[in-house]
Amino acid sequence: MKMKYELLKQEKNTKARYGKIHTNYGTYETPMFMPVGTKATVKSLTPEELKEMNCGIILANTYHLWLRPGSEIVKKAGGLHAFMHYNGPILTDSGGFQVFSLAKNKEKDIEEEGVHFKSHIDGNSLFLTAEKSIQIQNDLDSDIAMSFDECPPASASYAYLKNSVERTLRWAERGKQVHNNPNQALFGIVQGGAYEDLRKYSAVETVKMDFDGYSIGGVANDGESKEDMYKAIDYSIPYLPEDKARYLMGIGDPIDLIEGVIRGVDIFDCVLPTRIARHGQAFTKNGKINFHNAKYKEDFTPLEEDCDCYTCKNYTKAYLRHLITTDEMLGGRLLSIHNIRFLVRMMEQMRNAIKEDRILEYREEFLEKYQSKK
């Protein structure tokens, strides 16, 4: 079967909503956060550990797996789930984001047929099209595939964004035509920067094609302001159907997760928890902390007293700082466990808040602690 979204509760005071996603690998509650496993691995963590943290869907990347090991290898292995030993749902990004960041000359390299770009591994000239991206994702056998979209920088002009919205619609249609995996859902992507009319047009036209779910793209890709990010969400959400999942691509930061939920987003993904972990930083309810800081040298308390993750239950800040400053790989691993669990737990808390119609209070309480750095 294909993935199905079920809306169970609409929060009274905001657009926040509580629902469930039914997949071939179980049912999961939303709003939810997906950890990123670009190359068929959430860096340094095993599938069992992800399950223990109560992760649901994880994200893998079409571009990276296309280059290595190659989608035909994954297909021979029996699909992504078998290949990476993950018996939970997997969403694949279309490769759009990587491809556009690798295309040097936007005007020249992006054409109607597809995108020319250079492999980041060996510099080979490559060409990816809407059809190719979907075929690769069919072969990978992920549970949710993404349409191939153009992901322009937030700083792009109105005229550029308008063109890119139009092209993304045509690519979505082409991808839908060749999509051929009965077990795989396919999402359309809304673009249009921070312009209300473009977002509306993009959303309305994309929804007409009747996808299994809808993504809001083009955010968090060019250091755009939070205001613009929130506008992109606010201008898109009203035109998306109630009974389909909404996925905000590439977000986020704890504060952005709350803002996204309040604006009606169901699914998020972000590299932040694992990336900052590898760089020695961790989320806490009192703000982000940096283990390079000397003040943790003799701090023999847990990262967070009341966190239920493996790291917090077994290790001290002094030890974590030692691992980080000596560049030991266990450090990044332990912090990744905590950071992912932190965001997953935030989503649990927000689901409860939505059920009780108190998501705005939750935001108040969270921000008060998170922004007052100790």
Add this chain to the structure above:
RNA sequence: GCGAAAUUGGUGAAGUGGUUAACACGCCGGAUUGUGGCUCCGGUAUGCAUGGGUUCGAUUCCCAUAUUUCGCC
């Protein structure tokens, strides 16, 4: 005991008779949002062993002292 060389920040070190003493590492901070993992950006010697002297001016030249290293007895 005699002779020679050396002495620059936490470390390894570059350098010059004349504005803010290079660089690297370390250290101290910060960043990071559909991941080109191990990255990027800041800060970090008011002083060049100590005391004299020469000079308009010395970390740079001279003398003494101290310490270190090497060689000889």
